[in-house]
Amino acid sequence: MAVTSISELRVDADRLWRRLEEMARIGATAAGGVHRLALSDEDRRARDLFRAWAESLELAVSVDRIGNMFARRAGTHDERPPVLLGSHLDSQPTGGRFDGALGVLAALEVVQTLEDHAVETAAPIEIANWTNEEGARFAPAMMGSGVFSSRFGLSDALNAADPDGVTVAEAIEGIGYRGKAAVGGRRLAAALELHIEQGPILEEKECDIGVVTGVQGARWFDLTIVGEEAHAGPTPMPRRTDPVAVLGRWVVDLYRRVERDFAPHGRLTMGVLEAMPASRNTVPGRVRVSVDIRHPEEPALDDLEVCLREEAERASSARGAEWRLEPVWRSPPVRFSGRCIDAIRSAAERCGYSSMSLMAGAGHDSVHTSDVAPTGMIFVPCEGGVSHNEAERITPEQAEAGANVLLHAALGLAG
Ligand SMILES: [Zn+2]
Structure with a gap:
């Protein structure tokens, strides 16, 4: 498929939606949500599926010692630090289908779109699936990104136990995702996360894209x-x-x-x-x-x-x-990087979506990546602002808009 200019590049919305549906079948609940606790068998199947998709694009998949997964597409200047795009595949016990999964699968769609159109970037692009964002089975939440950013110690995290006394170390081993790579300690050019808003503001304002300026303190x-x-x-x-x-x-x-x-x-x-x-x-x-x-x-x-x-x-x-x-x-308030905020805002403009600035109300892996890299977040509306709930809903058009903004923001940052 030929596009005449980079600014016309768009993701394949149907492919993204099909993948979201396929991922939602893993741990699917009767009420339409997902049950995919961190490091459970459902989490293993979600990871296996993500890995298979990434490998079908010939991305190099690596796993670190806390189980964070990274799928890398080389850059033309491959020695440069990568632009990281990602979120999480684990869920609350009665979670929604889009919380986290949208960010990982949209990142995959961005990379596949670049492949389809033979668009190369100067910096490499990596897709991240962070371990145990939700904190529902093991505390603390946002564990994988917290170890990556050195906010949490690796051995403390590995020793955390679930209510049955199973430790993170045992659970990672059990699902076969105890990687060999060191956790963190490497440079990132930027980190971007697409996520559903989990609040009502974008829907109320009938706005397509939230440019997240930071995360409130708690x-x-x-x-x-x-x-x-x-x-x-x-x-x-x-x-x-x-x-x-x-x-x-x-x-x-x-x-x-x-x-x-x-x-x-x-x-x-x-x-x-x-x-x-x-x-x-x-x-x-x-x-x-x-x-x-x-x-x-x-x-x-x-x-x-x-x-x-x-x-x-x-x-x-x-x-x-x-x-x-x-x-x-x-948890102190976080301010996201001005460069990432600008990249997201101009990406929304370039794609013709309405956008507004807002603060994130909930914690995200981006809180931790912002300790070690310029970080930005993109929000898309979700129906009624409902999340951490099996009734969580977004439309295919909303997923598409978020992925297109992620694509162009990533292009802006990766060069
Ligand atoms: Zn989430």
């Missing part, structure tokens, strides 16, 4: 409020130190401040609430709440944390209760 805490256990009947209300009453005021006042002072970017979530001793007719002695705060700016995260503490103190002291806030985890 901090996790456990808040414990300590009061005094008492009988639910005889103890008069004024005599109680009831941590649930403290919690009630804290929640109301904190939500009010976050919604008023941190809109539109601030996020506050309390996903786990426990009262102890959890008896119907005892005033609880303690309550514990998980707190997740997120914001694109580090100073705003600092302010949010101050806010948590001020309101905890105000609500507790009013009733003579005690409180403590324990940090559990933190």
Whole structure:
């Protein structure tokens, strides 16, 4: 197939969609989603299929010691660091068909399109399938890319165990993907990831492409409020130190401040609430709440944390209760590379798609690659913003648009 100029180059949308459907059959669930936990037999079959497709294009497939897979197409200046395109093939226990798989299979489609049209790039292009992005079976999430970027140690990751006590090392060995290559420690020209948005903004704005400028920061805490256990009947209300009453005021006042002072970017979530001793007719002695705060700016995260503490103190002291806030985890905000952002924006323009800038709400492997390489992410809308859900849907046209932007952004960066 001849194209008169590089700017007219487009992916084969039908081929991409057929591959997405074929991949979705591995671990397919009755409700239309996928069950493809990291390093499971389903993951092995997904990896085998990806490897077979890559080898049919004569790409050199390598596997590193944490099981990350790389399929490489040589450049005309093959000594140059590669442009990496990729995402993940593992899923949540009841995951969707496009989360991760779109990024890997679109990268494959990009390389095959270059092959079809005999287009060479100066820098080599590598397709990455990162190990255990989801973190559903083994913690932490985004494990393979985290070891690649040295955020996590290799032996810590290999020793992580699933709820049955099977370690990552045993599971990788078991599916035959314990590679010999060193993890990371090599230069990349750039890293690009196409992913579904997993949120509602692009659909609401009827926009084809999200140019992701970064990933918001997150901090996790456990808040414990300590009061005094008492009988639910005889103890008069004024005599109680009831941590649930403290919690009630804290929640109301904190939500009010976050919604008023941190809109539109601030996020506050309390996903786990426990009262102890959890008896119907005892005033609880303690309550514990998980707190997740997120914001694109580090100073705003600092302010949010101050806010948590001020309101905890105000609500507790009013009733003579005690409180403590324990940090559990933190991930600072990430800013993607200006060069990658520009490459993605002009790729969308070149292909005639509407685009807008936005921040990623969730974690991705790109958070880790941005530690070691100029990184960019492309979002396409998904129906109703629904993800981590078997009902996750995108259209063939949305997949095609994302892959075309990935193609032209990669061409822009690989030369
Ligand atoms: Zn994902």
